Amino acid sequence: MSHLFSPLTIRGVSFKNRIAVSPMCQYCAREGVPDSWHYVHYGSRAIGGAALVMTEATAVSPEGRITAGDLGIWNYGQMQKLREIVEFIQGHGAVAGIQLAHAGRKGSHREPWNGGTQLLSSEEGGWKTVAPSPIPWGENKEAPVELDKAGIEKVKADYAAAIRRAIAAGFKVLAFHFAHGYLVHEFLSPLSNRREDDYGGSFENRIRLLVEIVQMARDIWPAELPVFIKISATEWTQGGWELADSVALAKIVKDLGVDLVDCSSGGNIAHATIPLSPGYQVPYSAAxxxxxxxxxxVGLITDPHQANQIIASGQADLVSLARQLLRDPYFPLRAAFELGQDVPWPVQYQRAK
Ligand SMILES: Cc1cc2nc3c(=O)[nH]c(=O)nc-3n(C[C@H](O)[C@H](O)[C@H](O)COP(=O)(O)O)c2cc1C
Structure with missing residues (x-):
């Protein structure tokens, strides 16, 4: 059996292979509610053979959205629509996961196809963003409001409510977006966190919000279901969060009941240069x-043999594919064929196998 198509069990959840749909914002929800686009988008990747279909970053509060089109899970109506999608995904042999997110200072933006620039006023449809410190993300970006203690407690309460709704929606994997310069990553990095209270300064203080969210999640989320986190293993910037920090964090969260760390990089420093090449973030996963x-x-994994090699060599337990699964939702079925692995196809498609 190819390594890519070997099953994996984490707690009480079995994954039929090692291919996950990496979270990808679609920016087309209305008031955070998914519609037929999301149903078809996620449904296609489920019948395409991925073991885990993870939602895009799903905001825990309206102000935690990147754009007005982000998915959300801060109310009952959003949860109900998500549940329909979850039922389809899990009715077709894949596991459904949800990525919870808060955009922090990277909120209040236009959709990429509308320029992707920040909406600087409420007249334009924008909103005030929040962050650990009032440092704008880059040029032409607004300074966020520094979260006070009450603001941090509200963020935690929003996460707690979202986790309860994720259970009600039927998700089997709970994932947290702690990468790419969004709120929790902003707390981790000494370049975006200049606080002088319990949430800033030392490594222990900068990881405090993350630790508190994870502890809360493990209290609320069923013990038989996995918790994943996605981090930026390095910021590619001197003086920023580095691989050694990620390794230290991984040891801590493992003991708190996090099952898997998805290793991405960058996103918090606008001017950082990232040397892209196939599988460029795989060494972070291995470390x-x-x-x-x-x-x-995750990151520039596009070929079945490359993906298989990452699992076979023990550099990762799952491969998360983003853009390749936009190009080809049936990539897992094609990968199985290329690796000489017989996997079941949807019965409706069997005559094409
Ligand atoms: C359209 C698009 C939207 C994305 N949205 C998210 C997101 O919501 N959450 C997240 O963690 N990463 C997001 N990413 C990053 C991907 O999950 C992934 O980490 C990155 O694209 C590298 O993987 P790839 O080379 O397979 O595309 C997005 C990427 C794309 C292309």
Missing amino acids: VRNTGVLTGA
């Missing part, structure tokens, strides 16, 4: 995996 936690590798 974090040495702590004993399961890992996901």
Whole structure:
């Protein structure tokens, strides 16, 4: 059996292979509610053979959205529509996961196809963003409002409510977007966190919000279901969050009940240069995996043999594919064929196999 198509069980959840749909914002929800686009988008990837279909970043509060089109899970109506999608995904052999997110200072933007620039006023449809410190993300970006203690407590309460709704929607994997310069990552990095209270300064203080969210999640989320986190393993910037920090964090969250760390990079420093090449973030996954936690590798993984090799060599437990699964939702079925692996196809498609 190819390594890519070997099953994996985490707690009480079985994954039929090692391919996950990496979260990808679609920016077309209305008031955070998914519609037929999301149903078809996620449904296609489920029948395409991925073991895990993860939602895009799903905001825990309206102000936690990147754009007005982000998915949300801050109310009952959003949860109900998500549940329909979850039922379809899980009715077709894939596991449904939800990525919870808060955009922090990277909120209040136009959709990429509308320029992707920040909406600087409420007349334009924008909103005030929040962050650990009032440092704008880059040029032509607004300074966010520094969260006070009450603001931090509200963020935590929003996460707690969202986790309860994710259970009601039937998700089997709970994932947190702690990467790419969004709110929790902003707390982690000394470049975006200049606080002088319990949430800033030392490593222990900068990871405090993350730790508190994870502890809360493990209290609320069923013990038989996995919790994943996605981090930026490095910021590619001197003085920023580095791989050594990620390794130290992985040891801590593993003991708190996090099952898998998805290892991405960058996103918090607008001017950072990232040397892109196939599988360029895989070494981060391998380094974090040495702590004993399961890992996901993500970033420019596009080929079945490359993906198989990442699992076979023990550099990751899952591969998360984003753009390749936009190009080809049936990539897992094609990968199985290329690796000589017989996997079941949807019965409706069997005559094409
Ligand atoms: C359209 C698009 C939307 C994305 N949205 C998210 C997101 O919501 N959450 C997230 O963690 N990463 C997001 N990403 C990043 C991907 O999950 C992934 O980390 C990155 O694209 C590298 O993987 P790839 O080379 O397979 O595309 C997005 C990427 C794309 C292309």
